[in-house]
Amino acid sequence: MRLGELAVEVRVVEAGDSPSAFVVLEQVAAEREFPTLMPGDEALVLLTSPPPQYRFSCLSCVEGDEVIGAAWLTWSLAENQHLLVADIAVDAAHRRLGAGSALLDAVRAEGVKGGRSVLLGETFSPYGAEVGPGSAFAAARGFISQYAALHQVLDYPVAGLSEKALEVAPHHRDYTFVTWHGECPAEYVEDFCGMLSLVDEEVPLDELEIEPKRWTPERLRSVEAHRRTQGRFASTTVAVAPGGSLAGYTELTGSPQRSGRLDQRDTLVRPEHRGHRLGLALKITNLQALQARTQAPATIHTWNAEANSPMIAVNNHLGFRPVEHQHVWVNQLAV
Numbered sequence: 001m002r003l004g005e006l007a008v009e010v011r012v013v014e015a016g017d018s019p020s021a022f023v024v025l026e027q028v029a030a031e032r033e034f035p036t037l038m039p040g041d042e043a044l045v046l047l048t049s050p051p052p053q054y055r056f057s058c059l060s061c062v063e064g065d066e067v068i069g070a071a072w073l074t075w076s077l078a079e080n081q082h083l084l085v086a087d088i089a090v091d092a093a094h095r096r097l098g099a100g101s102a103l104l105d106a107v108r109a110e111g112v113k114g115g116r117s118v119l120l121g122e123t124f125s126p127y128g129a130e131v132g133p134g135s136a137f138a139a140a141r142g143f144i145s146q147y148a149a150l151h152q153v154l155d156y157p158v159a160g161l162s163e164k165a166l167e168v169a170p171h172h173r174d175y176t177f178v179t180w181h182g183e184c185p186a187e188y189v190e191d192f193c194g195m196l197s198l199v200d201e202e203v204p205l206d207e208l209e210i211e212p213k214r215w216t217p218e219r220l221r222s223v224e225a226h227r228r229t230q231g232r233f234a235s236t237t238v239a240v241a242p243g244g245s246l247a248g249y250t251e252l253t254g255s256p257q258r259s260g261r262l263d264q265r266d267t268l269v270r271p272e273h274r275g276h277r278l279g280l281a282l283k284i285t286n287l288q289a290l291q292a293r294t295q296a297p298a299t300i301h302t303w304n305a306e307a308n309s310p311m312i313a314v315n316n317h318l319g320f321r322p323v324e325h326q327h328v329w330v331n332q333l334a335v
């Protein structure tokens with residue numbers, strides 16, 4: 001395909017190919033102050049050893065011998081089999097020449113071939129700044145923004161947790177907290193799966209229509225096992241109500257290969273247990289438990305819908321600061 005001065009070809013990246021496509025994805029991600037894309041070597045592993053319920057693929061946009069753009073595709077194999085999630089990146093020196101559009105056309109073709117009907121993409125812009133090239137590109141190519149999230153970060157280890165724990169303790173005297181690093185204790189598995197299945201329904205997602213994930217004990221165990229084989233770790237804390245049932249949970253994950261980064265994953269307090277400052281107490285307890293094991297400095301990342309003021313207020317109280325806006329864009333695929 002000839003695009004102005006560019007003659008490009010879009011190819012599917014195979015597991016044994018050179019990692020140039022991942023280098024472009026990494027370089028484009030590094031334009032952000034806090035890039036959150038996984039490193040290329042991890043992405044390569046995911047092509048051949050994906051976690052359960054997912055498949056990944058990659059396209060490269062080549063001009064002559066040079067890879068100038070790439071698209072990373074995430075295919076859910078459990079829920080949301082109508083969706084294809086694409087990260088498209090074009091090397092900064094080759095933009096506005098149609099490479100992004102060529103990649104998008106190829107992504108669409110892959111989606112249709114794979115039986116997907118909706119294409120999802122995300123863009124990032126610095127906190128408080130004008131929208132960047134990703135948003136301009138998505139809007140120009142007919143995508144609609146359906147979800148706006150705030151990316152916040154916090155330096156780890158986190159100072160002042162004991163004082164904060166004392167402040168909130170009077171609000172949840174009837175609840176206890178249990179933390180695990182790795183496998184969910186057998187006695188909580190059923191109840192914990194119930195909370196994991198509820199979280200996608202409870203988390204505000206603006207206009208985005210996503211099927212909630214359904215968790216079974218088998219699914220939980222297979223995800224834990226995959227995390228172990230990848231060398232990643234999780235710190236999970238649950239709140240236990242007076243009768244012994246689970247009232248809420250929170251989870252932080254990390255990987256020794258990326259020691260400078262921790263991800264604050266989902267936090268849920270069941271609706272009937274809200275109003276006891278459990279959201280804050282769960283996060284404090286989970287951080288205290290992790291800090292008792294490691295003090296290695298890191299940045300904790302978290303994302304929440306801009307509309308999710310209760311969770312953002314909890315994060316602000318812990319000292320998180322906003323760094324980026326994330327938008328999720330949606331476009332129909334003609335099947």
Ligand SMILES: CC(C)(COP(=O)(O)OP(=O)(O)OC[C@H]1O[C@@H](n2cnc3c(N)ncnc32)[C@H](O)[C@@H]1OP(=O)(O)O)[C@@H](O)C(=O)NCCC(=O)NCCS
Pocket residue numbers: 028086087088089090091094095096097098099100101102121122123124132133134135136137138140141
């Ligand atoms: C978004 C991105 C992939 C676009 O790549 P590209 O090769 O420059 O895109 P194209 O040349 O095909 O642009 C197609 C149209 O999108 C719009 N567009 C793209 N970049 C734009 C910008 N910076 N400002 C305004 N409009 C822009 C224009 O309408 C453009 O057509 P035109 O050049 O004829 O006016 C590239 O800027 C990039 O890698 N950005 C960082 C990563 C990212 O945000 N990806 C999000 C997509 S999932």
